[in-house]
Amino acid sequence: MKTVRRIFNDDFYKITAVLLSKKFSTLETTLKSKFDKAGLIIPEKGFTNESQYREWLKMAMNLPKKPGKFIEDILLTFNLDVNNEFFRNCVTSRLFFNKMPWQESVYPQTNITLTTRNSGKDRGLWVEIKPWTKKQDYIELWETIKMLQKSLIGYRSKEKFQKTFARDFDVYQLYFETKQSIESELVSFDKVMNKIADNPKYHLLAKKFKDGNIDEQVRQINSRFDELLKDVNIF
Secondary structure (H helix, E strand, O other): OOOOOOOOOHHHHHHHHHHHOHHHHHHHHHHHHHHHHOOOOOOOOOOOOHHHHHHHHHHHOOOOOOHHHHHHHHHHHOOOOOOOHHHHHHHHHHHHHOOOOOOOOOOOOOOOEEEEEOOOOOOEEEEEOOOOOOHHHHHHHHHHHHHHHHOOOOOOOOOOHHHHHHHHHHHHHHHHHHHHOOOOOOOOHHHHHHHHOOOHHHHHHHOOOHHHOOHHHHHHHHHHHHHHOOOOOOO
């Protein structure tokens, strides 16, 4: 399977945060347990190809509640649009193929319509590739795509996604778990940071930052995820 070049827009980051969350992990474990009890076991490492999944799906369609409804319920739990095909495909890939959004997927990005949105929840540059699109079509549009990309709000030229996003989300998640553990109506940032400093996990995360400098970046990390996930019930 060829590597798919992903478009790192807000939808990509939102669904990735969801799939990395402990909340999703709990839902995933519960759902797979239900399937196991029904005799519909999902391999620990996921199905190796779509044919295997389709065979499983045929049997699963006999259940009172169809697999697609489970997907919708998960998206609703996080206050995400159940009609967003990208969200549905990412959750399906994770549940049944053990694949995250940045990995190879059985759902290739559709093969060229360029759509730029700089307002609303679907901000970003949308590149739609049709099944009949030729490689040359994409090559000819590449300079236009780069130009439009640079005009987008929140454009990041060289974010090392695999290294930084999951790491930063772990920091964000740990911060709010610590904040929620403090029994007080008014919880200051400094109070949370004083308590989090006693958590060994915090120091392990610090090692993933240059020179172990994490304290000065927590506010920035929190602000980024607060904005990104403001409409998502991530906790």
